[in-house]
Amino acid sequence: MSQKLKLNPAEVDSLYWQKELSLSDIAQLLDCDMGTVRNTLIHHGHGIRPRGEATRIALKKKPHPIRKGDKSSHWKGGRNKRHGGYIEIYKPEHPRATVRGYVLEHILVWEEAHHQLLPSGWIVHHLNGIKDDNRPKNLLSMPKQGHSPNLTMKEVQKRLREVEAELTQQRLC
Numbered sequence: 001m002s003q004k005l006k007l008n009p010a011e012v013d014s015l016y017w018q019k020e021l022s023l024s025d026i027a028q029l030l031d032c033d034m035g036t037v038r039n040t041l042i043h044h045g046h047g048i049r050p051r052g053e054a055t056r057i058a059l060k061k062k063p064h065p066i067r068k069g070d071k072s073s074h075w076k077g078g079r080n081k082r083h084g085g086y087i088e089i090y091k092p093e094h095p096r097a098t099v100r101g102y103v104l105e106h107i108l109v110w111e112e113a114h115h116q117l118l119p120s121g122w123i124v125h126h127l128n129g130i131k132d133d134n135r136p137k138n139l140l141s142m143p144k145q146g147h148s149p150n151l152t153m154k155e156v157q158k159r160l161r162e163v164e165a166e167l168t169q170q171r172l173c
Contacts, residue, residue, distance in 0.1 A: 009044040012037060017046070020057050055099050060092075079105075085131035106134045110141055121145070128164065129157035 007030060015021045015029070016037075023034045030037070041048055049057070078090030080102065089108055092101030095117065110124045111117055113136035118124060125140045126133060 007032065007036065007040045009040055009046070012040045013044070013046045016041060016048075020061075022054065022058060023048070052099060059099065059101075081132065087132050087134065106131075106139055109134045109136055110139045112136075113139070114141075127157065128160045 012026060012030075015026045016023070021029070023037045026037045027034045038048060048054075080088050082088055087105040088098075088102040089105050090101055091097055091103045091108065094103045094108075096103050096107060104124075106124045106126065107118055118141060121144050122141050123144050125142060127138050127140055130138075
């Protein structure tokens with residue numbers, strides 16, 4: 001009968017949470033399998049990381065090979081337009097960066113204009129409804145709970161577009 005390998009839970013916890021090693025890295029280091037490491041963490045109440053967090057840590061340590069910055073054939077200067085019309089900027093060190101390392105440009109513009117990070121649970125809204133118009137005066141931050149796309153907001157957006165068109169026309173005259 002095979003003898004079960006017993007790992008030191010405190011050591012496994014430290015390697016996993018403080019040193020941010022992966023289950024695979026710890027298993028290799030302690031000469032056991034990943035299941036044993038995982039079970040040790042769970043059995044002793046330490047839990048394991050959500051998949052998104054594990055991926056973010058892994059990419060921070062060893063970036064995905066497609067991310068070669070300006071040397072990649074896919075590189076567009078770190079600025080992309082999302083399907084919904086929003087602009088995203090490559091800034092992997094930002095707290096709101098996606099797993100791919102991108103942050104929405106309007107959030108970055110708002111933060112720069114206000115000299116602070118956008119509070120947790122808040123969003124930045126485009127007043128005129130144009131998702132790639134990231135001028136600071138067009139951006140308004142608000143708690144996510146208070147934001148609801150209703151008819152009033154649509155009317156405000158419509159009116160703002162009209163006023164902007166009038167101002168543009170006056171400048172041309």
